[in-house]
Amino acid sequence: MSVPIVFITTFQIENGAIEKFKEAVRKSIDFLETNGPQLMAEVCIAESEMRAHGIQIHRDSESILTHWQLADPYMRDVMQYTTTTRVDIYGQPSEAVMEGMRRLSSQGAVISVTPRFVGFSRLPGIE
Numbered sequence: 588m589s590v591p592i593v594f595i596t597t598f599q600i601e602n603g604a605i606e607k608f609k610e611a612v613r614k615s616i617d618f619l620e621t622n623g624p625q626l627m628a629e630v631c632i633a634e635s636e637m638r639a640h641g642i643q644i645h646r647d648s649e650s651i652l653t654h655w656q657l658a659d660p661y662m663r664d665v666m667q668y669t670t671t672t673r674v675d676i677y678g679q680p681s682e683a684v685m686e687g688m689r690r691l692s693s694q695g696a697v698i699s700v701t702p703r704f705v706g707f708s709r710l711p712g713i714e
Contacts, residue, residue: 592678648681
């Protein structure tokens, strides 16, 4: 069984871009719901603060790498309206995933990794 990895990404939305951001996110989520490997993907928006949080649960690091490859064109569209300020990762991502995180870190995003200790899941296919 796979041990899940939870990603919580925080984005600062550019002033005046909230509606364009929402449209790009809707397109991305629609694509991911049909094609993405995630067990869960949610986006929450605090409009008054022009901040958004993307929450994803992945089965494992391979799921994350597949997601990045599939979603790249959609994420480029989303990212033109935002800056990633923080990524909180819960679980044990692979070195390949952490390499992708280092690129974000070099652009100013804070990356936090908290290793899994113990737990359970009722999601199919994971502990």
